[in-house]
Every structure is written in C-alpha cells, then in structure tokens.
Amino acid sequence: MNFRQRARRFAGGLVVATALLIAVPGQALATSTPPAPAPPPTATPAPVPVKVAPVPAPRTSPPTQERAPATARGQISQIPSGAPDTGGGSTAGDTEMVLVALGMLGLTGAAGLGGALARRRPRDTAQG
Amino acid sequence: MHDEPGDRSRSGRLLLLLLILAVVLALTGAGSLVFASGFGLRTPQRSGATIAPPADPVGGAVTVEALAPSAPVSLEIPAIEVHSSLLRLRLNPDGTVEVPPLDSPDAGWYENSPTPGERGPAVILGHVDSARTGPGVFFDLRAVLPGDGITVGRADGTSASFRVDRVAEYPKTAFPTAAVYGDIDHAGLRLITCGGAFDRSARSYEDNIVVYASAVSAGQAG
Structure with missing residues (x-):
C-alpha cells in the first residue's frame, strides 16, 4: 500500500513537473511573441508593427527645438516675472496717511477737550 | 482754596485754544480723507473692459x-x-x-x-x-x-x-x-x-x- 501510494505520488509529481517544464517557457514565449509568428506569410500585415516602431524617434526633443527659432529673433529675450507695478503704489498715501493720522488725533483731542469742558462748566457755575 | 477768577478765565482760554486746534486738526484729517478718496487715488472708470482669452488681431x-x-x-x-x-x-x-x-x-x-x-x-x-x-x-x-x-x-x-x-x-x-x-x-x-x-x-x-x-x-x- 505504501509503496503504491508512493509510486502514485511520484508519478503525479513527475507529470506536474513535466507539465511545468513545458508550460512555463511556453508562456514566456507566448507573452513575448504573440503577433510575430502570424505575419510571416506575406508583407501585407507588416505595416501595423512598422507604424508603431517610429514612435520613439520623434521623442528626442522636438518642442524646444521648434520654439528656439521663434524666440531667437524678435521675441522677448528675458521674460519678466510677476506683475508690473505701474500704479502710484510706491508713494501713494505717504502724505495722506500723516494727514489722516493728524486728523484722527485732532478728533480724539477735540472729543477729550469737549468732555473736559463739559465737566468743568457745571463745577464752575456751581462754585460761582 | 478756590481758583481766582483770572486763573479760571486763563485756563478756559487755554482749553478753548486747544479745542480750536483740535477742530483744525480734525478738519485737516477730514479733508485729507476726501482727497484720498477723490482725485489722488481715483481709478478711471470705463465700460467695456473685459477679461478674455487672446483673440486674433x-x-x-x-x-x-x-x-x-x-x-x-x-x-x-x-x-x-x-x-x-x-x-x-x-x-x-x-x-x-x-x-x-x-x-x-x-x-x-x-x-x-x-x-x-x-x-x-x-x-x-x-x-x-x-x-x-x-x-x-x-x-x-x-x-x-x-x-x-x-x-x-x-x-x-x-x-x-x-x-x-x-x-x-x-x-x-x-x-x-x-x-x-x-x-x-x-x-x-x-x-x-x-x-x-x-x-x-x-x-x-x-x-x-x-x-x-x-x-x-x-x-x-x-
């Protein structure tokens, strides 16, 4: 019984190992060359792979090479960064802010003095 | 110790002077605000300015x-x-x-x-x-x-x-x-x-x- 079982297992393992040995390289071949074997008969199917092949070529560096001639003559040689400050921003408000501050100070002072006067008047009249 | 009438009138005049000064300063400030919102920082008005993508000449x-x-x-x-x-x-x-x-x-x-x-x-x-x-x-x-x-x-x-x-x-x-x-x-x-x-x-x-x-x-x- 034991011998039979062992023999069966060995035979099964052998079959599996043989199958793997055949199948794995087969799959490898299958993934790497699926379309290639088919077209050999004539040249007609050839265009399909041939069209794919040229793709790498234009990848070299077309955009910069195409733009270079355009910028070389007449176009802006140094592109400024940011937005131009063409308003009165650099000095606007200098004088005005001082005047506004003085005005605010004056308003505060006027309010304070007015209050002081208002408090003083009744006292003066009470004393008089 | 009460204030003499002369002292009181003097301090009153001083207060009045300060009040006038404060009012002048306040008017100056108000004027500058009007200026700031008026001519000096005026932004031109127009109609028709648009933000649009570049157009053909x-x-x-x-x-x-x-x-x-x-x-x-x-x-x-x-x-x-x-x-x-x-x-x-x-x-x-x-x-x-x-x-x-x-x-x-x-x-x-x-x-x-x-x-x-x-x-x-x-x-x-x-x-x-x-x-x-x-x-x-x-x-x-x-x-x-x-x-x-x-x-x-x-x-x-x-x-x-x-x-x-x-x-x-x-x-x-x-x-x-x-x-x-x-x-x-x-x-x-x-x-x-x-x-x-x-x-x-x-x-x-x-x-x-x-x-x-x-x-x-x-x-x-x-």
Missing part, C-alpha cells in the same frame, strides 16, 4: 510685414490723448520688469522685448497715477477700445501703427505671463498699466490693465 494685421529693429522713441494714442516720449526699461534684479520713475510723465519700452514693428510682442509700460503728481501717462488706458489706433515713432525715423485688439484686466496675483509676453506670429504691442482697486496696505493696485494691439502699417514718421 483685428483687421488682418498678421499680413503686415515686420520692420527691422529700431528703438521706439514716442507713443501716440489719439483716443485717450496720449503723447509720450519713451524711456528704456530693463529687468530688475528680482526678475520683475522695471517701470518708469513714479513722477515721470512718460511711458517706457521694455528693452528685452522686440522693438515696436518687429515681429513679437513689444512691451510698453506706464503709470496709471501717482499720489504726488496725479494722473499718469496711462491713466485713461482702460478707456481704449478695440479698433483704436496707436502709433509708435522709432529712432530710425519710421513709425509703426497698431490697432487695438482688446483690453484686458487681470488680478496681479494671476498675471498671465504667457499671454502677455509669449511669442506671437506678428508684430504686436502690449501696453501695461495698473488698474482695479487700490490696496492701501500694500500700496499697490490690485490689477493690471493690458492693451493688446497688432501692427497694421509702417512708414516714415511725420
């Missing part, structure tokens, strides 16, 4: 033959009565474009851009206003409309005429560098100034006004 300007390089010396925009000499502007060390001195009545040409009439976008900048001197050379630039004419006089005696394609207003935080300074297939002109609301804390306008124009003809200056 008006009137088939693409067909105009580009001129040889020659520095621009004057700028005329009859529609807004601009008659200006042109300064030469460079690039600041921080990479931003130089602008004319704030008190200058003239606009300036960015010398790293093509000369007006040459193929490409010639860039001319001018101030919208100044707190010290009032309206600048491009104060009314917003009022320019598509189809208006612009003439640039050049050092070689020729002039380049342009027609406005469009006027755009952009937030400074989103200034479209590529659209304004990018390559074009004809002789173009970009007039740039400030616009929008004035940010007092930043002491700068929030927007830029850009006039896009294309060359329509070239010839001998008058």
Whole structure:
C-alpha cells in the first residue's frame, strides 16, 4: 500500500513537473511573441508593427527645438516675472496717511477737550 | 482754596485754544480723507473692459510685414490723448520688469522685448497715477477700445501703427505671463498699466490693465 501510494505520488509529481517544464517557457514565449509568428506569410500585415516602431524617434526633443527659432529673433529675450507695478503704489498715501493720522488725533483731542469742558462748566457755575 | 477768577478765565482760554486746534486738526484729517478718496487715488472708470482669452488681431494685421529693429522713441494714442516720449526699461534684479520713475510723465519700452514693428510682442509700460503728481501717462488706458489706433515713432525715423485688439484686466496675483509676453506670429504691442482697486496696505493696485494691439502699417514718421 505504501509503496503504491508512493509510486502514485511520484508519478503525479513527475507529470506536474513535466507539465511545468513545458508550460512555463511556453508562456514566456507566448507573452513575448504573440503577433510575430502570424505575419510571416506575406508583407501585407507588416505595416501595423512598422507604424508603431517610429514612435520613439520623434521623442528626442522636438518642442524646444521648434520654439528656439521663434524666440531667437524678435521675441522677448528675458521674460519678466510677476506683475508690473505701474500704479502710484510706491508713494501713494505717504502724505495722506500723516494727514489722516493728524486728523484722527485732532478728533480724539477735540472729543477729550469737549468732555473736559463739559465737566468743568457745571463745577464752575456751581462754585460761582 | 478756590481758583481766582483770572486763573479760571486763563485756563478756559487755554482749553478753548486747544479745542480750536483740535477742530483744525480734525478738519485737516477730514479733508485729507476726501482727497484720498477723490482725485489722488481715483481709478478711471470705463465700460467695456473685459477679461478674455487672446483673440486674433483685428483687421488682418498678421499680413503686415515686420520692420527691422529700431528703438521706439514716442507713443501716440489719439483716443485717450496720449503723447509720450519713451524711456528704456530693463529687468530688475528680482526678475520683475522695471517701470518708469513714479513722477515721470512718460511711458517706457521694455528693452528685452522686440522693438515696436518687429515681429513679437513689444512691451510698453506706464503709470496709471501717482499720489504726488496725479494722473499718469496711462491713466485713461482702460478707456481704449478695440479698433483704436496707436502709433509708435522709432529712432530710425519710421513709425509703426497698431490697432487695438482688446483690453484686458487681470488680478496681479494671476498675471498671465504667457499671454502677455509669449511669442506671437506678428508684430504686436502690449501696453501695461495698473488698474482695479487700490490696496492701501500694500500700496499697490490690485490689477493690471493690458492693451493688446497688432501692427497694421509702417512708414516714415511725420
């Protein structure tokens, strides 16, 4: 019984190992060359792979090479960064802010003095 | 210990004097506020300014033959009565474009851009206003409309005429560098100034006004 079982297992393992040995390289071949074997008969199917092949070529560096001639003559040689400050921003408000501050100070002072006067008047009249 | 009547009248007069001084200061402050919201920081009003994507030049300007390089010396925009000499502007060390001195009545040409009439976008900048001197050379630039004419006089005696394609207003935080300074297939002109609301804390306008124009003809200056 034991011998039979062992023999069966060995035979099964052998079959599996043989199958793997055949199948794995087969799959490898299958993934790497699926379309290639088919077209050999004539040249007609050839265009399909041939069209794919040229793709790498234009990848070299077309955009910069195409733009270079355009910028070389007449176009802006140094592109400024940011937005131009063409308003009165650099000095606007200098004088005005001082005047506004003085005005605010004056308003505060006027309010304070007015209050002081208002408090003083009744006292003066009470004393008089 | 009561105050003498003389002391009281003296202190009263002092208080009155201080009160008058305070009122004068308050009036000065109010006046300055009126000035600030009025003439000094006035923003030109116009209708028709739009933010739009770049458009094709008006009137088939693409067909105009580009001129040889020659520095621009004057700028005329009859529609807004601009008659200006042109300064030469460079690039600041921080990479931003130089602008004319704030008190200058003239606009300036960015010398790293093509000369007006040459193929490409010639860039001319001018101030919208100044707190010290009032309206600048491009104060009314917003009022320019598509189809208006612009003439640039050049050092070689020729002039380049342009027609406005469009006027755009952009937030400074989103200034479209590529659209304004990018390559074009004809002789173009970009007039740039400030616009929008004035940010007092930043002491700068929030927007830029850009006039896009294309060359329509070239010839001998008058």
